[in-house]
Amino acid sequence: MQEPTFLILTALAEEPSHGYGVIRSVQTLSQGEVVLRPGTLYGALDRLSEQGLVEVDREETVDGRLRRYYRLTSDGAAALSTQVERLRRNAAAAEAGLRRFPNLGVAR
Secondary structure, three states, rough: OHHHHHHHHHHHHHHEEHHHHHHOOOOOOOOOOOOOOEEEEEEEEHHHHHHOOEEEEEEEOOOEEEEEEEEEOOHHHHHHHHHHHHHHHHHHHHHHHHOOOEEEEEEO
């Protein structure tokens, strides 16, 4: 799973959100390292929707424009959980390897 996809699913794990809200959440979660453009986000949301990982929660009109809210599905939560466990294992392996470099301050 690519990092932007992981962050989109993570953003939607908290609560349903509209596109701009997801963009802001991803930027916050990544501490500014991942900045999604609207075209990239909506392409990803379409793909994730086709895969059954997210779905439209509701739509509302704000200032004459349609705002679509997306939410994580149970399949999306399972995929995110699987990815979290994979990342934990990988991080633990990296930490174990880095212990031989005590000047890096890696947890022991």
